[in-house]
Amino acid sequence: MVSKAEPETGVRMTTDPHDSEITVLAAANGLTIPSEFRAGVRTNLELLRSYGALIEGLELPDRLEPAFRYEP
Template identity: 45%
Template sequence: MNDETALIIRASALDLTVPEAYRDPVLRNLALLEHYAAILEAVDLPERLEPAFEYRP
């Protein structure tokens, strides 16, 4: 299955349609998000860390 077919299947599962003109940008964005997710998943966090209860920039 190619990426465009996977996009169409994912979108239909959410009852969405992605117009042909937007498929390439959506696929590029999904690839970027998958890259970011891989970076976050690679971080080894110990189980003993306390959760952050509020965000302070």
């Protein structure tokens, strides 16, 4: 699926839109994900996105603060 590489950016261009998306997202974080890792990464990303949809499906008050620190 890899059609060409652009060595000056490290971003690989692909013809598969999902693969392209992973390439772009990874590059934004300084990552290059080899083709042999892609299927596993995509499966996990899809799972995480399904959880993301659940999280965003709950309307929360604007003034509810995030609980980064644990305070029982």
